[in-house]
Amino acid sequence: MGSGVPPYKETGIITVEELKRLGLMPPEERLARGPVAIPECPEEIPCNICVVSCPQHAISIEGIKGLPRIDWDKCVGCGVCVAKCPGLAIFVVDLSKPGEYAYVTVPHEFLPAPKVGDVVDLLSREGKVVGKGEVVKAWETNKTWVVTVRVPKELAMEVRGIWVRK
Amino acid sequence: MPGMPPLKDRRIWEHPILTFKRGRRVKFYFNGNVVEGYEGESIAAALYAAGYDVFSRSPYKGRARGAFCMIGKCSSCFAVVDGVPNTRTCVEPIREGVKVEFQEGLAEIPSATGGLEGKDEEVIEGVDVLVIGGGPAGLAAAIAAAKHGLSVLIVNEHFKLGGQLIKQTHKFFGSKDLFGGLRGFQVAEELESKVRSMRNVRVLLQATAYGFFRDGWVGVAGKDRLYRVKPRFVIAAPGAAERHLAFPGNDLPGVMGAGGAQTLMNEYGILPGDEVLVVGSGNVGVIVSYQLLQAGAKVKGIVEILPYIGAWFVHAAKIRRYGVKVYTRHTIKEVWGKDRVEGATIVRVDEHFKPVPGSETDIPCDLVLIAVGLTPDTRLLAQAGAVVTWVPELGGLVPIRTKYLETSVPGLFIAGDASGIEEATTAMIEGEIAGLSAVVRAGADDAGNAAERREALLKFLWDEYRASPVVAKAKAGKLKVTVSEDEMERIRVSNPPPVRFGS
Ligand SMILES: Cc1cc2nc3c(=O)[nH]c(=O)nc-3n(C[C@H](O)[C@H](O)[C@H](O)COP(=O)(O)OP(=O)(O)OC[C@H]3O[C@@H](n4cnc5c(N)ncnc54)[C@H](O)[C@@H]3O)c2cc1C
Ligand code: SF4
Ligand code: SF4
Ligand code: FES
Numbered sequence: 084m085g086s087g088v089p090p091y092k093e094t095g096i097i098t099v100e101e102l103k104r105l106g107l108m109p110p111e112e113r114l115a116r117g118p119v120a121i122p123e124c125p126e127e128i129p130c131n132i133c134v135v136s137c138p139q140h141a142i143s144i145e146g147i148k149g150l151p152r153i154d155w156d157k158c159v160g161c162g163v164c165v166a167k168c169p170g171l172a173i174f175v176v177d178l179s180k181p182g183e184y185a186y187v188t189v190p191h192e193f194l195p196a197p198k199v200g201d202v203v204d205l206l207s208r209e210g211k212v213v214g215k216g217e218v219v220k221a222w223e224t225n226k227t228w229v230v231t232v233r234v235p236k237e238l239a240m241e242v243r244g245i246w247v248r249k
Numbered sequence: 250m251p252g253m254p255p256l257k258d259r260r261i262w263e264h265p266i267l268t269f270k271r272g273r274r275v276k277f278y279f280n281g282n283v284v285e286g287y288e289g290e291s292i293a294a295a296l297y298a299a300g301y302d303v304f305s306r307s308p309y310k311g312r313a314r315g316a317f318c319m320i321g322k323c324s325s326c327f328a329v330v331d332g333v334p335n336t337r338t339c340v341e342p343i344r345e346g347v348k349v350e351f352q353e354g355l356a357e358i359p360s361a362t363g364g365l366e367g368k369d370e371e372v373i374e375g376v377d378v379l380v381i382g383g384g385p386a387g388l389a390a391a392i393a394a395a396k397h398g399l400s401v402l403i404v405n406e407h408f409k410l411g412g413q414l415i416k417q418t419h420k421f422f423g424s425k426d427l428f429g430g431l432r433g434f435q436v437a438e439e440l441e442s443k444v445r446s447m448r449n450v451r452v453l454l455q456a457t458a459y460g461f462f463r464d465g466w467v468g469v470a471g472k473d474r475l476y477r478v479k480p481r482f483v484i485a486a487p488g489a490a491e492r493h494l495a496f497p498g499n500d501l502p503g504v505m506g507a508g509g510a511q512t513l514m515n516e517y518g519i520l521p522g523d524e525v526l527v528v529g530s531g532n533v534g535v536i537v538s539y540q541l542l543q544a545g546a547k548v549k550g551i552v553e554i555l556p557y558i559g560a561w562f563v564h565a566a567k568i569r570r571y572g573v574k575v576y577t578r579h580t581i582k583e584v585w586g587k588d589r590v591e592g593a594t595i596v597r598v599d600e601h602f603k604p605v606p607g608s609e610t611d612i613p614c615d616l617v618l619i620a621v622g623l624t625p626d627t628r629l630l631a632q633a634g635a636v637v638t639w640v641p642e643l644g645g646l647v648p649i650r651t652k653y654l655e656t657s658v659p660g661l662f663i664a665g666d667a668s669g670i671e672e673a674t675t676a677m678i679e680g681e682i683a684g685l686s687a688v689v690r691a692g693a694d695d696a697g698n699a700a701e702r703r704e705a706l707l708k709f710l711w712d713e714y715r716a717s718p719v720v721a722k723a724k725a726g727k728l729k730v731t732v733s734e735d736e737m738e739r740i741r742v743s744n745p746p747p748v749r750f751g752s
Contacts, residue, residue: 210572
């Protein structure tokens with residue numbers, strides 16, 4: 084963490100550059116190949132739930148407090164870790180489909196429950212509504228919904244939440 | 250009646266995480282008006298649900314008083330219950346027909362029937378371990394001791410087991426074998442069912458350990474009887490109290506501890522307010538904000554005096570995503586309203602944390618939550634004669650202890666928030682260490698295994714868990730108060746313990 088306080092502690096928002104610097108962002112060529120997990124978990128907190136939750140054994144953490152390291156080649160983008168991460172800090176991004184859309188998978192713990200076909204507000208890391216997107220997949224485990232939304236490609240690294248209107 | 254708001258239903262009927270299993274309907278009275286609640290609710294909660302949030306007036310200036318902590322630690326929820334004044338309504342369950350009355354200032358001394366005399370008495374001698382407090386630390390301690398064959402008595406002031414865990418709806422960090430990944434209330438359920446399944450554990454609810462006495466007797470006040478307990482060992486895990494801040498209007502009903510609000514919305518399913526300002530951006534402030542959003546309230550902002558958010562980043566990111574604003578470099582100036590909160594004024598601070606005149610912002614709201622940390626509840630330990638010391642990193646006065654969590658009173662162990670504020674995961678680890686320490690000291694059959702397990706836990710706690718940079722402050726605090734066995738012996742020579750256990 085160094086001596087200074089990193090900017091994300093001031094804002095509660097992490098930038099893509101910071102994620103890259105910490106090695107938490109998959110390389111471009113991997114992103115282009117298919118869905119892949121992005122752990123936005125920069126602080127070495129005492130947690131390793133993602134490690135044991137991944138069916139592909141793609142995640143590793145040194146001891147209990149290192150940063151989560153994803154083996155991008157093993158990760159199949161299934162989203163199991165999205166559901167299990169207590170920090171709700173893991174997202175799956177799929178930039179591999181031709182055309183103008185990408186798919187972003189986010190955790191969701193609000194009512195009403197999301198359904199496939201819902202058109203929902205797309206939220207940025209700072210809670211701005213940056214557009215609307217259709218839910219293409221939604222499943223739940225222990226009350227955390229894992230929701231995949233279709234978003235314009237240029238928003239794939241921006242959308243990190245959804246809001247389902249009542 | 251002064252300060253009576255219009256009646257409303259504040260119960261939450263739909264929640265994304267919780268299903269509120271409400272008990273039988275129970276009718277009781279507030280100032281002669283019939284109020285309906287559900288079995289299992291506290292009086293304060295049931296009144297709150299019906300829209301009553303002022304229960305008394307202060308003796309001085311007659312200011313309105315409501316609930317603050319909701320766990321029996323602050324005395325702000327006093328009312329007269331069946332003729333007994335100064336009853337903490339937040340830890341008093343509702344009963345059919347119970348008569349609750351508004352308390353005007355100082356009450357008249359209650360008649361003999363409301364006092365302690367005439368109560369039954371029970372003497373409990375020969376129990377191996379008395380565990381004070383049934384939160385995660387106490388429950389883990391009881392399980393560890395009982396597993397190795399010791400007889401255990403848990404006394405818990407609250408009428409429910411689980412301590413602060415029962416209001417945690419988020420999933421816990423840590424690793425799987427430490428319940429990581431489960432939600433807090435689910436961890437509490439697991440611990441409770443484990444304890445209930447052990448034949449050598451007895452649990453007394455609504456039972457408060459109130460003092461240590463000569464020759465190792467401990468006084469416990471139960472609901473309808475007094476207990477005199479003479480245990481071989483004591484493990485104290487009474488938890489912590491929420492801190493408050495000084496500002497004009499800080500006593501208005503509607504200014505509440507963050508944990509108090511959590512109790513209402515997550516334990517009882519009662520919305521504590523509609524528009525909320527949270528003071529303090531540590532984990533507690535940020536988590537409570539997220540839970541308020543889940544319960545359907547609007548969070549108007551989080552005020553933080555430091556230039557950065559105190560909470561772990563992953564918690565902070567969760568509320569920012571849903572648009573909650575964090576006012577860093579701001580503090581609360583005052584809270585206004587007549588008899589209850591109607592709004593708050595916040596103000597920017599300079600680099601010396603001094604308010605900048607003219608930088609005030611008014612925020613209309615009906616709930617202001619204080620989330621500025623916890624103070625270990627060490628009053629009972631100090632009364633027992635355990636040497637305590639002031640450690641800011643741990644939230645206040647805490648007992649000096651060995652790594653096996655024994656205090657300067659031999660055979661009196663501590664665990665959890667009362668040993669210095671950390672969190673539930675470490676509370677459970679400390680509880681288990683304390684429980685195993687009693688086993689080792691008692692020379693139980695498989696004390697060897699217990700000692701081995703204890704070493705493994707100590708290693709994990711100090712070398713792995715507390716090695717994370719986000720818990721560095723608590724670790725530094727715990728290091729300050731953990732002394733060697735030799736050092737502890739010296740402390741005992743200069744501060745002879747008034748009682749001793751373990752012989
Ligand atoms: C908002 C919030 C969020 C949190 N988030 C997390 C998290 O994400 N992860 C995590 O690990 N931890 C978390 N915690 C912290 C965790 O809940 C506490 O650290 C933990 O509950 C402390 O356990 P304890 O057993 O020491 O005390 P408590 O849980 O406070 O239990 C103490 C018990 O002792 C009883 N008692 C008190 N005095 C007496 C007496 N004299 N006689 C008899 N009984 C008595 C009380 O009634 C209570 O039941 C959070 C806490 C809060 C408030
Ligand atoms: S998305 Fe699936 S495969 Fe990839 S890291 Fe998460 S759990 Fe493992
Ligand atoms: S489970 Fe989530 S919070 Fe825990 S280490 Fe993994 S990414 Fe971080
Ligand atoms: S003692 Fe009841 S609210 Fe604090």
